[in-house]
Amino acid sequence: MLELRDIQKTYNPGTVRELTLLKGFNLKVEKGEFLSIVGSNGSGKTSLLNLICGSMAPDAGHILLDGEDITQKKESLRCRRIARIHQNPAMGSCSGMSIAENMALAECKEKRMNLRPAVDRSRLPAYRGMLAELGMGLENMMNARAGTLSGGQRQALAMAMSRLSPADFLILDEHTAALDPKAADLIMELTERMVREGGLTAIMVTHNLRYALRYGSRLIMMHQGGIEMDLRGEEKRSLRMETLLKKFNDISIECGN
Amino acid sequence: MLSSFLATLPSTLEQGLIYAILALGVMLTYSILDFPDLTVDGSFPLGGAVSLTLLRAGAGPLPSLAGALLAGALAGLCTGLIHVKLGVRALFSGIIMMTALYSVNLRVTGGQALLTLPRGSATLFRANPVAEALPEGLRLLFIACLLVLLLKCLLDAFLNTRAGFLLRAAGDNESVVTGLARDKGNVKIVGLVLANALVALSGGVLCHAQRMFEVSMGTGAMVMGLASVIIGTNLFRRLEFVKGTTAAIAGAILYRLCVAAAISLGLAPMDMKLVTAALFLAILAFGGLRKEKRHA
Numbered sequence: 415m416l417e418l419r420d421i422q423k424t425y426n427p428g429t430v431r432e433l434t435l436l437k438g439f440n441l442k443v444e445k446g447e448f449l450s451i452v453g454s455n456g457s458g459k460t461s462l463l464n465l466i467c468g469s470m471a472p473d474a475g476h477i478l479l480d481g482e483d484i485t486q487k488k489e490s491l492r493c494r495r496i497a498r499i500h501q502n503p504a505m506g507s508c509s510g511m512s513i514a515e516n517m518a519l520a521e522c523k524e525k526r527m528n529l530r531p532a533v534d535r536s537r538l539p540a541y542r543g544m545l546a547e548l549g550m551g552l553e554n555m556m557n558a559r560a561g562t563l564s565g566g567q568r569q570a571l572a573m574a575m576s577r578l579s580p581a582d583f584l585i586l587d588e589h590t591a592a593l594d595p596k597a598a599d600l601i602m603e604l605t606e607r608m609v610r611e612g613g614l615t616a617i618m619v620t621h622n623l624r625y626a627l628r629y630g631s632r633l634i635m636m637h638q639g640g641i642e643m644d645l646r647g648e649e650k651r652s653l654r655m656e657t658l659l660k661k662f663n664d665i666s667i668e669c670g671n
Numbered sequence: 672m673l674s675s676f677l678a679t680l681p682s683t684l685e686q687g688l689i690y691a692i693l694a695l696g697v698m699l700t701y702s703i704l705d706f707p708d709l710t711v712d713g714s715f716p717l718g719g720a721v722s723l724t725l726l727r728a729g730a731g732p733l734p735s736l737a738g739a740l741l742a743g744a745l746a747g748l749c750t751g752l753i754h755v756k757l758g759v760r761a762l763f764s765g766i767i768m769m770t771a772l773y774s775v776n777l778r779v780t781g782g783q784a785l786l787t788l789p790r791g792s793a794t795l796f797r798a799n800p801v802a803e804a805l806p807e808g809l810r811l812l813f814i815a816c817l818l819v820l821l822l823k824c825l826l827d828a829f830l831n832t833r834a835g836f837l838l839r840a841a842g843d844n845e846s847v848v849t850g851l852a853r854d855k856g857n858v859k860i861v862g863l864v865l866a867n868a869l870v871a872l873s874g875g876v877l878c879h880a881q882r883m884f885e886v887s888m889g890t891g892a893m894v895m896g897l898a899s900v901i902i903g904t905n906l907f908r909r910l911e912f913v914k915g916t917t918a919a920i921a922g923a924i925l926y927r928l929c930v931a932a933a934i935s936l937g938l939a940p941m942d943m944k945l946v947t948a949a950l951f952l953a954i955l956a957f958g959g960l961r962k963e964k965r966h967a
Contacts, residue, residue, distance in 0.1 A: 493852040500846065508843035511836075519840060522833050523851045529829070532836040579851065 416443040416466065416583065416615070421475035423461060435461055436639045439475070447646075448609050448616045450626035452658075453636035454666050459619040462636075463587050466617070468492045479583075497581035499572055499605075501588040506572025509561030513552055516560050516575060517541045523579035544574050548604060566597025573604050577612070584609060586618035590625065598622070602629060623658055633658075637665040676935040681812060683931040687924030688815035689877045690895060694903070694923040695826055696869030697896030698915055702904070703830070704862040705842040709765030709893055711870050713772025714746040716889035718871030719878035720779040723786050726879075732795045736875045742779075743871020744864045746772060751860030769889075776886055786884040794879040811880055818876065822869070823916045829865075838862050870896070891947050898951045899923035905954070926950070 421439040426432050435458045443449055453459050464470035465477065468489035477485045484492055500506060507516045518533040518541075538556065545552040548570045552563075560571060569589060576584070586605060590598035606629050609616045620626055626633050633650050635643035635658075642665055645653055693715060700708040718739035725735035746768060754764040780786050793799050795814060802810045829835045840847045841858040848855040870892070878884045903922025907913035933946045 488854070490849050490852055490854045493850055498850060505844065505846045506850075508840050508847055510843045511839060515836065519836050519847070519851070522836065525833065527833045527837050527853065529832045529834055531831055532833045533831070576850075 415445050415478075415480055416617075417441070417476075417478040418462075418465070419476045419478065421465065421477070422473045423458075423465065423470075424473055427473075434639075436465075436472070439639060441634075441641070443615060443617060445615055446613060447632055448606075448630040449618065449632045449634060450630040451617065451619045451634045451636060452621070452623060452626045452662070453642075454662075456638075457636040458639040459636055460587065463498075463585055463617065463619055467496060467498055467585055493581075495581050496583040496585055497576040497579065498585040498587065499569070499576065499589040501591050503565045503568035503572065503592060504561075507560040507568060507575060510559060512557045512559055513545070513563075513571060514538060514541060514556040516571060517544075517578060520575035520578040541574075544577065545571075548574060549600065564597075566593050566601065569593060569597070569601050570604065573601065573608060577608060580612075582614060584612075584614045584616040586616060586620075588619055588621060591621060605629070623655070623662065627653060627655060627658060635661060635665070673935070676932060679931055679935070681808070683927050684924065685811045685815055685880065687927035688812070688819050688920075689873060689880060690899065690927060691819050691920040691923035692822060692873035692876060693870050693892060693896045694899035694919040695822060695916060696866040696873065697893070698900045698919040699826075699838075699862060699866040699869065701897060701900055702915055702919075703839055703842045704859060704866075706761050706859065706862070707765065708750065708863060708866060709762065710746055710750045710768040710772070710863070710867055711765075711893040711896055712889045712891070713769040713776070714743045714867040714870045714889075715874040715892040716776050716884070716886060717742050717746055717772050717779070718874030718876075719884040719888060720776045720786070720886075721871070722875030723788065723878045723884040724779055724781075726788060726792060726794065727786070732793055732799055732879065736795065736872060736879070739871045739875030740868045743874075744868040746871065747863040747865070747867030748860065750867070751863040754863075755856035755860055772889075773886070776889075780884065780886070784886040788882040794882065795876060796880055815876070815880075819920060822872075823920060826916050827914060834861070891944055894947055894951050895926065896923075898947070898954055899926045901954050902926055 418439060418441045421436050423436040424432060424434045451459050451462070461470065465472055468484070468487060472485065475485070476483055479495065508519070511519065514533060518537070521537065522532065542553045542556065550567050550570050552567060552571060560568060563571065589605070590601050593601060602625055605618070608614070616630070618630065631650065632646035633643070633653065634641055643661060693711070697711060700706045721742040722735040722739040725738045726732070730738070750764050750768045753759050753767060754761055759767070777784065788794065791798065796802055796811050801814065805813055830839060837848065837851070837853060837858050838861065841855050841862065845855045848858060874888070877888070899922035900919050901922070902925050903918030903920070904915070906921060906925070907918045929950055930943070930946055938946060
């Protein structure tokens with residue numbers, strides 16, 4: 415279980431551009447939950463992810479993972495349990511390394527980084543099988559450099575890589591935003607499957623209200639650092655697009671968007 | 672003109688091979704780690720100072736080079752710690768170490784700016800069993816060639832290990848390293864240690880060949896290494912199967928050939944650094960190789 419307790423975050427403190435984004439923010443995410451977060455620009459969605467992953471520190475408050483206070487823990491150490499898929503597909507793999515090499519690298523996460531050969535040839539068929547499931551033809555280009563892939567292919571590779579390096583938390587940072595609609599749909603399907611099959615706890619920030627509605631077990635709408643809407647279970651299932659859209663428009667108009 | 676070029680060809684090749692070790696080190700930081708490391712200008716002569724001082728104190732050729740390797744590794748460690756732990760920018764960390772090493776090098780030699788070997792003392796290329804078994808004229812070329820090949824194979828093998836993959840990832844995409852729950856700073860430090868160890872070894876080997884150390888021998892070492900790496904990368908740009916190590920070695924040899932050609936055209940030794948700079952500029956401006964940013 416992940417818990418954010420009384421989080422405080424101010425940007426540019428002491429300047430004219432000072433902006434207090436999060437003030438006494440609280441959030442609990444239960445084990446096995448698939449939480450979608452929507453909200454307008456500047457509502458604090460991405461800040462929230464950065465705080466959870468440790469790429470940003472809160473000014474005050476605590477972040478707890480299964481009861482352990484991880485507020486001061488380094489980003490790289492948090493990554494032992496948290497996997498993150500970024501908005502920019504290029505962030506998930508190494509451009510200069512081949513697909514097979516990237517997969518092998520991902521599989522090293524749990525192992526010692528010693529002088530053993532990185533690519534275990536006997537694992538290649540397994541990689542190929544995993545890539546074939548993605549339906550993007552990646553299994554036939556194992557030696558192609560990741561830098562030569564399209565955005566959708568590259569994001570799919572990032573997903574496959576995070577399957578190889580197990581974590582119990584999956585953080586999805588607008589991970590379909592840079593993709594064309596078809597690739598985005600495919601990546602969402604993959605995401606859903608990965609969360610379900612891996613029994614993961616997932617937090618997804620998205621601008622796509624349709625995805626937020628269709629996927630996940632809980633939906634949060636954020637506005638100016640606060641939670642405007644928090645639905646789960648039956649409430650979430652019975653939520654209709656019009657209701658969501660109306661709520662979204664209301665808060666957007668409020669701040670002049 | 673041509674005849675003078677051909678007459679110096681063997682020694683040009685020898686020099687090229689010795690500087691190839693330097694190029695391998697620079698390749699590690701510049702191409703793989705994406706770190707502009709100016710420590711090189713200090714760690715190259717450091718290797719020379721340490722190995723020659725050890726030789727003069729009666730150490731064997733191999734222990735003296737091991738000393739150079741270790742000293743270079745330490746210099747790289749310092750640069751890495753300054754950059755990672757104190758948060759000093761890459762370029763400045765290198766400049767700080769380069770400056771400090773100038774004095775360190777003089778300390779190592781006991782304050783002497785010039786150090787020579789007594790007649791008859793053993794080096795990597797003379798008065799040792801391997802060298803004795805080789806014909807006089809081929810000793811340097813053969814041993815240097817063997818050493819470069821050995822180092823190339825070791826480096827290639829290393830870059831395909833898990834540790835090597837992590838190093839490549841750190842230069843390629845830091846967020847992948849973080850995602851693997853590894854500290855990208857520590858990976859960078861390891862890279863700098865290895866690179867400067869190679870650079871210092873190159874300086875040591877050069878001093879073995881020349882049988883002397885000179886405190887300013889490091890000036891321009893970084894540029895020379897960079898030029899070699901960039902020439903090599905440019906040369907084999909379209910041939911993906913050519914490894915970076917091969918390209919760096921070929922680049923270093925080609926670079927020495929260019930310098931030798933410039934000398935045989937009538938330029939004086941004091942023009943050397945000017946030639947170095949002009950060559951490097953020409954490669955950057957007309958080589959058509961712009962370092963592309965691969966990720967945001």
